[in-house]
Amino acid sequence: MTLRALKPPHETRTRILDAAEELFMQHGFEGTSMRLLTAKAGANLAAVNYHFGSKNALIEAVFRRRLDPMNAARIAELERLEKDAGGRPLTAEAIIRAFIGASLRMIEDTKSGGRNFIRLLGRTYTDPQKPIRALIGQLYAPAMERFKAAFVRALPQMPAEELVWRMHFMFGTLAYTLAATDTVQLIAGCKPEDRYDARLLESRLAAFLLAGLRAPLHNIDVKKAA
Amino acid sequence: MTLRALKPPHETRTRILDAAEELFMQHGFEGTSMRLLTAKAGANLAAVNYHFGSKNALIEAVFRRRLDPMNAARIAELERLEKDAGGRPLTAEAIIRAFIGASLRMIEDTKSGGRNFIRLLGRTYTDPQKPIRALIGQLYAPAMERFKAAFVRALPQMPAEELVWRMHFMFGTLAYTLAATDTVQLIAGCKPEDRYDARLLESRLAAFLLAGLRAPLHNIDVKKAA
């Protein structure tokens, strides 16, 4: 009478994480009940509290599972580029592509649920709950520091304050692009199949971000610096 | 014994809308209970259902109250610019500023709650609930069409498909910038007071978006067009 024979043993945790990823993306954290979640995962209602402790701890686990390797890959890619470059600073474009590539490639991962996660992630940067935003910020902190330092070396002429703003804008563009994948588009007209082509999207986004990052400084900034 | 003497008559609707705006921003739609909301508004628990019909109808009213005038102002500003220009196409920068100015100016409106709304709005573009996203898209549609046409005239050499993507990116940057005001920043370093200076922010953002919009086309796009 039990389904256990069909399920791999010791993988209830993984099935719960997969189900949570998809349902959190579809309905949000508060809109996803433990009953719906455990049903989708083929687990008992009590399984989440047994394996993770609470719903909030599950949310945290969902992000840790994907974000830690993703940011590690970002840092590794940056270090590889820096090693190849010898002592010379990297180009801004290379740094941008190293940062956005890691997330954009996950859009194509429909099998293991990477696309679900990446949409969820893009939205969670602006989640109403402060602890959740703080968690994201904490998981990003090491990579963020490394990339900021790389940009400073790549663009020595740019005022530090201005760089921070432009990184902020770049990050926002990426976050929205990730979150808006699959969703209703405000602007009609783009071919739906292009939304899932990571290589094409990376080139489009990199061109946009690179130009924005290197935009001429406006006089109002000069006035402010005076 | 009643508080009514202290409250302006016939303005329960407005007080509810104001409270909803702030609480939806702080805790999200599902995280805001009718009990907390009506308590903050100084109204009875049943007041929302009496005046609006349901919680969902209240959410819709919150957005209609602000978005309709905001997009009307956008269109009016665009028409004013076009009238002043005679038959000549506008500059891309003028179009960008006409679009982002309307929302950025609301950041400084702390008295009537405009800042609350603008943060709420920035986040809601990527809300998990499809009906909510559809509402936003519907309220934006008329302005979006006008601005797209203006960009096409301003940048006749740009392929239509590319323009759509770049508008998408621009819109995302704006949405994130609005949503992230007041919140924990991923990148440390920018002066907090600058986040509320609409003029400064508009110049910074306009410079970034203008450069991104006019970025050189990458070869991958050429290959795709072939």
Add this chain to the structure above:
DNA sequence: TTAACATTCAAACGTTCGTTTGAATCCTTA
């Protein structure tokens, strides 16, 4: 085989949710 531990299970816990109800009160108009 048996003891010890890990996991799953059905059931119930107390709380909070959005909504509804019908009486009480306010406000306008006649």
Add this chain to the structure above:
DNA sequence: TAAGGATTCAAACGAACGTTTGAATGTTAA
């Protein structure tokens, strides 16, 4: 002042929520 509609009120509705419980079942090692 009386009537009638608009609004507010306290109270309750049933449903759904996250979590806990203790017994049942599965797994591992002596």
